Amino acid sequence: MKLLILNGPNLNLLGVREPEIYGRKTYADLENYIRAEALRLGCEVEIRQSNHEGELVDWIQQALGRVDGIVINPAAYTHTSVAILDALKAVSLPAVEVHLSDVDEREPFRRISYAGLACRKTFKSFGFEGYRMAMDFLCSDA
Numbered sequence: 001m002k003l004l005i006l007n008g009p010n011l012n013l014l015g016v017r018e019p020e021i022y023g024r025k026t027y028a029d030l031e032n033y034i035r036a037e038a039l040r041l042g043c044e045v046e047i048r049q050s051n052h053e054g055e056l057v058d059w060i061q062q063a064l065g066r067v068d069g070i071v072i073n074p075a076a077y078t079h080t081s082v083a084i085l086d087a088l089k090a091v092s093l094p095a096v097e098v099h100l101s102d103v104d105e106r107e108p109f110r111r112i113s114y115a116g117l118a119c120r121k122t123f124k125s126f127g128f129e130g131y132r133m134a135m136d137f138l139c140s141d142a
C-alpha cells in the first residue's frame with residue numbers, strides 16, 4: 001500500500017506560524033511522525049509540501065497509477081480551490097482530508113472545504129495524529 005501525503009501552503013512554517021493554533025512542532029517533526037507511523041502501519045509514504053496550488057494539482061494528477069491513496073491537508077486551499085477538488089475527482093483515488101486545527105471552530109470561511117467534497121473522510125483537530133488516523137483509514141478501510 002503506497003500513500004501520497006500532500007501538504008499545502010504555510011505548513012512548511014509549522015512551529016513558527018501561529019503556535020497557539022498549530023503548536024510548536026516543526027514541519028520536519030511532522031514528516032518524521034508520518035514516516036514513523038507509516039512504518040508501524042506497514043504502508044509506504046511519499047510526503048510532499050507546496051505553497052503553490054498548481055504544483056499540488058500536478059502531484060495529484062501524477063499520483064494516478066502510482067499510489068493507492070492520498071492524504072491531503074490542502075491548508076488554505078481547502079477553502080478556495082476548485083482546482084484541487086477537480087484534480088481529486090479526476091484521479092478518483094481514495095482520499096482523506098486532514099486538518100491540524102478544528103476548522104469548524106475558527107473563522108466561518110474555514111467551515112467550507114472544497115477538497116473535502118472529494119474525500120472519503122475528514123480528520124480535524126487531532127494535530128499530527130490526524131495523519132495517522134487518515135493513513136490507518138486508507139490502509140485498513142478503503
Ligand code: DQA
Nearest residue numbers: 010073075076099100101110
Ligand atoms: C489547516 C487549516 C486551514 O484553515 C489553514 O489555512 C491552514 C492549516 C489545518 O491544518 O488546521 O493552513 O489546514
